[in-house]
Amino acid sequence: MHRFANPTRFLRIANAILPWSAAVMALSLGVGLVYGLVLSPPDYQQGETVRIMYVHVPSSWMTLFVYTAMAIASFVYLVWKHPVADLAARASAPVGAAFTVISLSTGALWGKPMWGAWWVWDARLTSVLILLFLYLGYMALANAFDDRQRGSRAAAILALVGWVNIPIIKFSVDWWNTLHQPASVNPVGESGISIDASMLVPLFAMAIAFKAYYVTTLLMGIRREIAAAKVRTLRLAEVQG
Template structure:
């Protein structure tokens, strides 16, 4: 945990300073391009995090691994936060570029659906008194909702949308200058490390909480069994 937190904060500090101070403005977007240094990493984390949630759900349903259930439970609020930041920064970028805060095109709508899937999973796993039932229900929802991830990814290719197509992950050379691409990649690495650190910290806290509850329950049973 200390190494992960230190790496996340160091890389993120470097990336943010590079992006906000030393990288040049875009020739078309001007200073507005700096929103991209948060928006793009959050979009990748929203999709990548949900892919991780689907993998944890498979581990939960097939192998019944309790740590997979616990990690999925703690992952969904963090994934929802990343998706919310993606939507918010996208709206901030869309207003000066498109002249509107929101359009119901395929990319934006599918990301909004992804946000609701994150919220739905976070609520569903906590809606049952029995944690195992909640974990099973949340795993099924996560796997069904995973069909939305490729829709988010390829929506700009499948439909005519206002959102620009892939600029970094397309085949061949990225469609942006290295002075913008490199700080974007450093920011992405920093946000990814921070995302992992937060999820790991939440999972560790949940494991410790479960152990404390088990010890309290065992102590209460021993006290009940002890004759007066």
């Protein structure tokens, strides 16, 4: 982990990964869209609305994944003061917020025809809404101070404390009686994977595409933050003569 704390070395690694992650993203997005919209069959109960699953479920997975990555980066920043860890957390927040917006809005678009309601205040939906506020709160807090480091520290603490929401979201459908269904892809649980292979192909293709999207935007975001930090340092040096 310490090897990546050096921005110059990090930039070299990031630039090596970027074209690959972008290629994986484009390729799996193509496969996911063709299978999801054309080749996969309609559901026997839900009809064509099942195709909403191929954006809703991968984006929902990513909301938890990105937040956890952000919390780990925040932890590394708080404990070891790694500058790149702070930049990684900062660059993750908007991506996570974007996935949460997609998860909530596609959920509403799926909920209306299948449940008869755009929104219900059940445990799963409410906890995901709180996650969106955590992302937005992180971004606001990180940029709320003139002293950037104070913002980073305060936001990192918020990210860590807010992580308590992640297991609540994950297990909300098991702990409480929710309108939202429990997980259908649960490799470690008793229920296993209860989706047909014809639907798993687009689901996993889109999941890979979204993950590669996160990697690509994250690396570009960190690169941007490193450049911005260098600009700040140079300007400060200029002012101080």
